[in-house]
Amino acid sequence: MSKPVTLQDIANRLGISKVSVSKALRGQSDIGKATTEKVLALAHELGYRPNILAQKLSAKHTRTIGLVVPKIAHHFLTRAIDAIYISANEQNYEIVMMVSEENAELERKHIETLLSMRVDGLLVSVTEKTTDVEIFKYVVESGTPLVFFDRVIEDQGFVCIRSADEQGASDLVEYAINKGYTEFGHIGGYEQVSISQHRFKGFMKALDSHGLKPAENHIVLGGFSRSDGFSGLDKLLEQGPLPQIIFAVTYPVALGVLLRSRELGIKIPQDVDLVCFGNSEYNELITPSITGINQPAAEIGVLALSKLLEQIDNPAKLIENNINVPVEINVGNTCVGPGRQA
Amino acid sequence: MSKPVTLQDIANRLGISKVSVSKALRGQSDIGKATTEKVLALAHELGYRPNILAQKLSAKHTRTIGLVVPKIAHHFLTRAIDAIYISANEQNYEIVMMVSEENAELERKHIETLLSMRVDGLLVSVTEKTTDVEIFKYVVESGTPLVFFDRVIEDQGFVCIRSADEQGASDLVEYAINKGYTEFGHIGGYEQVSISQHRFKGFMKALDSHGLKPAENHIVLGGFSRSDGFSGLDKLLEQGPLPQIIFAVTYPVALGVLLRSRELGIKIPQDVDLVCFGNSEYNELITPSITGINQPAAEIGVLALSKLLEQIDNPAKLIENNINVPVEINVGNTCVGPGRQA
DNA sequence: TTGAAAGCGCTAACAT
DNA sequence: ATGTTAGCGCTTTCAA
Numbered sequence: 001m002s003k004p005v006t007l008q009d010i011a012n013r014l015g016i017s018k019v020s021v022s023k024a025l026r027g028q029s030d031i032g033k034a035t036t037e038k039v040l041a042l043a044h045e046l047g048y049r050p051n052i053l054a055q056k057l058s059a060k061h062t063r064t065i066g067l068v069v070p071k072i073a074h075h076f077l078t079r080a081i082d083a084i085y086i087s088a089n090e091q092n093y094e095i096v097m098m099v100s101e102e103n104a105e106l107e108r109k110h111i112e113t114l115l116s117m118r119v120d121g122l123l124v125s126v127t128e129k130t131t132d133v134e135i136f137k138y139v140v141e142s143g144t145p146l147v148f149f150d151r152v153i154e155d156q157g158f159v160c161i162r163s164a165d166e167q168g169a170s171d172l173v174e175y176a177i178n179k180g181y182t183e184f185g186h187i188g189g190y191e192q193v194s195i196s197q198h199r200f201k202g203f204m205k206a207l208d209s210h211g212l213k214p215a216e217n218h219i220v221l222g223g224f225s226r227s228d229g230f231s232g233l234d235k236l237l238e239q240g241p242l243p244q245i246i247f248a249v250t251y252p253v254a255l256g257v258l259l260r261s262r263e264l265g266i267k268i269p270q271d272v273d274l275v276c277f278g279n280s281e282y283n284e285l286i287t288p289s290i291t292g293i294n295q296p297a298a299e300i301g302v303l304a305l306s307k308l309l310e311q312i313d314n315p316a317k318l319i320e321n322n323i324n325v326p327v328e329i330n331v332g333n334t335c336v337g338p339g340r341q342a
Numbered sequence: 343m344s345k346p347v348t349l350q351d352i353a354n355r356l357g358i359s360k361v362s363v364s365k366a367l368r369g370q371s372d373i374g375k376a377t378t379e380k381v382l383a384l385a386h387e388l389g390y391r392p393n394i395l396a397q398k399l400s401a402k403h404t405r406t407i408g409l410v411v412p413k414i415a416h417h418f419l420t421r422a423i424d425a426i427y428i429s430a431n432e433q434n435y436e437i438v439m440m441v442s443e444e445n446a447e448l449e450r451k452h453i454e455t456l457l458s459m460r461v462d463g464l465l466v467s468v469t470e471k472t473t474d475v476e477i478f479k480y481v482v483e484s485g486t487p488l489v490f491f492d493r494v495i496e497d498q499g500f501v502c503i504r505s506a507d508e509q510g511a512s513d514l515v516e517y518a519i520n521k522g523y524t525e526f527g528h529i530g531g532y533e534q535v536s537i538s539q540h541r542f543k544g545f546m547k548a549l550d551s552h553g554l555k556p557a558e559n560h561i562v563l564g565g566f567s568r569s570d571g572f573s574g575l576d577k578l579l580e581q582g583p584l585p586q587i588i589f590a591v592t593y594p595v596a597l598g599v600l601l602r603s604r605e606l607g608i609k610i611p612q613d614v615d616l617v618c619f620g621n622s623e624y625n626e627l628i629t630p631s632i633t634g635i636n637q638p639a640a641e642i643g644v645l646a647l648s649k650l651l652e653q654i655d656n657p658a659k660l661i662e663n664n665i666n667v668p669v670e671i672n673v674g675n676t677c678v679g680p681g682r683q684a
Numbered sequence: 685t686t687g688a689a690a691g692c693g694c695t696a697a698c699a700t
Numbered sequence: 701a702t703g704t705t706a707g708c709g710c711t712t713t714c715a716a
Binding site: 016017018020023026030032035056057058060196223 | 686
């Protein structure tokens with residue numbers, strides 16, 4: 001309604017200069033006590049509220065971090081975002097989040113907007129489709145600190161924080177091998193996404209170290225969502241008898257497998273067993289609960305932020321490029337051994 | 343690293359004024375074609391990026407909406423937020439979200455910060471503990487449009503968008519009555535929160551219209567989370583024999599009941615049955631899946647935003663104060679009738 | 685202790 | 701078609 005009160009308004013009323021008002025409001029020492037008090041009182045009375053845009057414009061930094069994520073309604077991201085917000089708040093940083101909707105073009109646009117907002121740094125989890133690295137190179141070259149988390153861009157010199165996908169997958173498969181399984185299948189994600197690659201690598205590594213090898217027709221690819229698990233199981237069935245146990249690239253994919261198996265009357269864990277990378281807060285309520293991997297979402301989010309702030313505070317300092325946060329197995333009621341009884 | 347390029351930089355290089363550059367960049371008609379092209383080319387070459395802070399400072403509005411939510415990792419909010427972001431993006435509005443962490447003091451602080459950022463409007467879902475309405479009154483008085491969604495503040499003249507809690511609860515209980523249940527229990531949420539009140543009211547209304555009445559020892563209160571369902575069931579058990587069916591105020595509360603009942607060897611739906619307000623994407627995977635209410639989170643979020651934008655575009659126009667978005671029953675494997683077989 | 689001047693980067697209004 | 705002036709609201713610098 002009415003225009004916001006400005007420093008000048010207060011200054012006029014008090015018959016002093018706006019500079020003095022500014023100083024008083026910020027509690028600077030080079031201003032009289034009496035003046036300070038008058039200013040404070042009037043500012044309160046008038047409901048003065050500093051214009052943050054103006055403050056930021058005249059400051060060198062904005063104490064704002066840009067956050068770009070592919071979506072929000074996603075078990076991992078949701079928790080990571082929550083933790084990032086809380087941690088940023090504690091450190092007096094503002095977060096401006098933008099959602100790329102798994103759209104690389106929009107992602108690029110958002111990043112440009114955030115640069116235009118003069119954010120002090122950028123936290124990014126890329127879309128499933130991001131292949132063009134140019135904008136990110138540009139960000140770094142132009143001097144804006146950048147940290148990727150979860151969905152990262154590897155081997156290009158960026159700072160990347162993520163779960164230890166390879167180790168986790170390997171541990172999980174190792175766990176299954178120790179339960180006695182020998183015939184493994186895999187429903188993988190998008191081939192070009194690093195997550196898919198690492199999890200597959202861990203899968204193969206564990207098998208290899210035990211002299212095992214998956215049959216070719218037991219490896220299928222897809223995406224990361226429930227429907228991909230659904231169709232993944234169908235593909236496996238088309239290609240012949242099922243393996244003893246399926247390693248799904250994500251938790252939603254495992255759920256898809258579970259749902260489809262129910263429809264088809266295939267029993268888990270009796271007819272085929274299942275493990276996956278990931279978990280959910282509902283897992284213990286699901287029958288059978290799925291044996292999988294807990295990803296420390298909050299930890300990864302907070303770590304990414306802290307690495308970013310480190311870079312902001314000390315641009316010269318070199319930061320370790322790749323941090324893989326260890327994950328752990330969450331034992332459920334799948335992967336119970338080939339002598340099947342749940 | 344290097345300072346960002348400004349209009350003045352481009353102007354200097356071209357030997358023209360920065361105003362001309364500004365005009366050219368924005369494609370205004372009162373500028374020469376040749377000049378425009380030169381400017382565009384150089385801007386591109388230098389990687390010019392407008393300073394949004396400066397743009398907003400000199401503009402009357404910021405095309406920014408402040409969004410305040412109690413948390414992000416929450417089934418309903420997560421989906422609402424996602425939808426709000428997408429819709430805002432389509433309409434060329436920026437969202438600045440802040441998380442109050444269910445802390446009324448922090449909520450207040452965030453709102454003040456957003457006002458300081460000169461957001462064009464505010465979208466708020468309040469904390470469980472918000473009782474002081476003063477800041478919101480102030481927001482409205484100072485002329486910033488404000489819309490509450492989901493967790494709203496009622497009967498104080500604010501614009502509120504939410505699920506039709508009373509209708510939904512009533513429909514659900516009606517549904518249960520038609521299945522043959524007569525002894526109802528309720529595990530409610532925080533008494534002072536409007537959601538709790540409405541759902542309880544709907545519960546009572548449906549019973550009343552059938553001449554039914556819950557026993558006093560079948561009504562217990564708590565909060566909105568899984569642990570509250572857990573302790574809610576314990577309280578009911580302490581107070582005597584269970585009712586035939588429990589109406590839980592939220593989905594997480596129902597899950598708590600489910601988990602606790604498993605621990606205690608109480609069978610659902612055989613020993614006691616269960617319905618709740620809410621649902622989750624995992625419900626069909628849970629055994630038994632819970633009969634509950636689907637809340638149109640995305641719809642509510644988008645509607646709240648659109649009502650806010652309406653107010654922004656036309657401050658004079660009066661907006662309907664309370665919108666209760668209809669909800670519908672999601673049939674699961676609880677509430678199967680007192681002749682129990684799942 | 686105070687304030688005038690200049691500047692942050694941009695846009696609107698008004699000449700020329 | 702182009703430029704000058706002024707102003708958005710604040711902070712920094714420097715002089716008084």
